[in-house]
Amino acid sequence: MPKATQKRPSLEVDDGDDDDMEMVLASQSQTMTQAEKAAAQLSPDTLEAKVNEIVQYMLIMEQKKIPVKKLDITKHILKDHRGIFLKAMEYAKTKLLRVYGFELTELGQGPGNKKQCYILLNTMDVNDSDHIDYSSEEPKVGLLMIVLSIVFMSGGVVAESIVWHALKKLGIYPDKSHEVFGDVKKLLTQEFVRQMYLEYNRVVNSDPPAYQFQWGQRALKETTKRKVLEFVTKMYGKDLQIDSWKSQYKEVLRSEGRPVDTMEDD
Structure with a gap:
C-alpha cells in the first residue's frame, strides 16, 4: 500500500454531532455547476492547496481505517470555501487514483447513522486481489x-x-x-x-x-x-x-x- 509522504496536518475527526454545522450544510446543497462557479472564484494556488489538504487528510485517515465524514472535510479543511466541496472532491478523487492508486468511495451513512462518509479502496493490485489481504501477517x-x-x-x-x-x-x-x-x-x-x-x-x-x-x-x-x-x-x-x-x-x-x-x- 502506498504511503503518504507529506507532513501530517493538525486535523482531527469530529466524533460529536454538530447540529449547527449540519443545518448549514443542509441549507447549502449544491450542484456541480454551483461548485464549479465557486471554485472559479478562487486562485489556482488556493484551490490546489485545498485539494491537496483533502488528499492528505484522506490518506491519513485511511491508515487508521477511519471513514471520513463530509462534515469533517467542510469543517476542518474547506471552512469558508465549503461551496467548492463537489469540485474539490472531484479533483481529489482524480489525484488519489492517479498518484496513490486509491479509489475515493462514498458509503452514504456510517456507523451510528452519521452522515455521508468516504473511504479509500486500494486499486494498486490488478491481479484480481482484494483490499483485505488474507495472507497478511497482520x-x-x-x-x-x-x-x-x-x-x-x-x-x-x-x-x-x-x-x-x-x-x-x-x-x-x-x-x-x-x-x-x-x-x-x-x-x-x-x-x-x-x-x-x-x-x-x-x-x-x-x-x-x-x-x-x-x-x-x-x-x-x-x-x-x-x-x-x-x-x-x-x-x-x-x-x-x-x-x-x-x-x-x-x-x-x-x-x-x-x-x-x-x-x-x-
Missing part, C-alpha cells in the same frame, strides 16, 4: 476475516454469543485480554465497527439485551462472498471445494448475478 486482519466468515456462514447475521463461542475454540475470550489482540471485545464491537468492517446492533426487543453482528459497508466494498467462502474452505484444510457448502455457494452465485437453479438442494 494478526488483526486474520481475526477480522474469521469474524466475517462466521457472519457469512451464519446467513449474514449472527448472534454475538455465537461469535464468542467460535472464538473461544481459538483461545479468544471477550472478558480476557489477549496477548496479541488485547481487548478483543473492544476490537470487535468498537474498532472494527468504527472502521465499518462490522455492524454491531442490539436485537430488537431483547431482554436482557442481546447483540448481533453483520458485515459493515467497508467489508462489502473491499471483499466478496466468494473470497470469504474460499477462505473458509482453506481453513478446513481438507479436500473441499467452495461448492461443498451448498447454501453459502448459492449465496455467492446470487451475489455475482449468476443462476443457481441448476444446483441441487441440500
Whole structure:
C-alpha cells in the first residue's frame, strides 16, 4: 500500500454531532455547476492547496481505517470555501487514483447513522486481489476475516454469543485480554465497527439485551462472498471445494448475478 509522504496536518475527526454545522450544510446543497462557479472564484494556488489538504487528510485517515465524514472535510479543511466541496472532491478523487492508486468511495451513512462518509479502496493490485489481504501477517486482519466468515456462514447475521463461542475454540475470550489482540471485545464491537468492517446492533426487543453482528459497508466494498467462502474452505484444510457448502455457494452465485437453479438442494 502506498504511503503518504507529506507532513501530517493538525486535523482531527469530529466524533460529536454538530447540529449547527449540519443545518448549514443542509441549507447549502449544491450542484456541480454551483461548485464549479465557486471554485472559479478562487486562485489556482488556493484551490490546489485545498485539494491537496483533502488528499492528505484522506490518506491519513485511511491508515487508521477511519471513514471520513463530509462534515469533517467542510469543517476542518474547506471552512469558508465549503461551496467548492463537489469540485474539490472531484479533483481529489482524480489525484488519489492517479498518484496513490486509491479509489475515493462514498458509503452514504456510517456507523451510528452519521452522515455521508468516504473511504479509500486500494486499486494498486490488478491481479484480481482484494483490499483485505488474507495472507497478511497482520494478526488483526486474520481475526477480522474469521469474524466475517462466521457472519457469512451464519446467513449474514449472527448472534454475538455465537461469535464468542467460535472464538473461544481459538483461545479468544471477550472478558480476557489477549496477548496479541488485547481487548478483543473492544476490537470487535468498537474498532472494527468504527472502521465499518462490522455492524454491531442490539436485537430488537431483547431482554436482557442481546447483540448481533453483520458485515459493515467497508467489508462489502473491499471483499466478496466468494473470497470469504474460499477462505473458509482453506481453513478446513481438507479436500473441499467452495461448492461443498451448498447454501453459502448459492449465496455467492446470487451475489455475482449468476443462476443457481441448476444446483441441487441440500
